[in-house]
Amino acid sequence: MIVVKKDGRRELFDEQKLLNGLIKAFEKRPVSYEKIQEMAQNIENELRTRGETEITTEVIGETVMSHLENTDKIAYVRFASVYRQFADVNNFMQEIQKMMNKEKSKG
Numbered sequence: 001m002i003v004v005k006k007d008g009r010r011e012l013f014d015e016q017k018l019l020n021g022l023i024k025a026f027e028k029r030p031v032s033y034e035k036i037q038e039m040a041q042n043i044e045n046e047l048r049t050r051g052e053t054e055i056t057t058e059v060i061g062e063t064v065m066s067h068l069e070n071t072d073k074i075a076y077v078r079f080a081s082v083y084r085q086f087a088d089v090n091n092f093m094q095e096i097q098k099m100m101n102k103e104k105s106k107g
Contacts (some may be wrong), residue, residue, distance in 0.1 A: 002054045025075040039067055
């Protein structure tokens with residue numbers, strides 16, 4: 001599977017990059033390394049089952065975020081802050097507010 005970067009570059013999908021991103025997001029969180037590895041495998045499987053030969057970093061990022069949001073909210077916000085490249089605290093707060101609104105609508 002080929003990953004299409006935001007700047008148009010293309011490179012092979014790298015499972016280790018995905019795993020490393022998850023490890024950073026879960027740093028000092030109560031989630032085992034095995035659980036992180038399992039999540040990385042599930043994300044990769046989900047991406048591959050799309051059947052596409054090329055996939056954008058946007059699709060990868062959104063898929064990762066959906067898995068993180070259902071597992072650990074802190075890891076989700078950490079990943080989102082890097083992935084979405086928040087320019088300032090207001091962007092960060094907007095993302096947290098969206099997450100909180102989703103939680104309210106569930107319960």
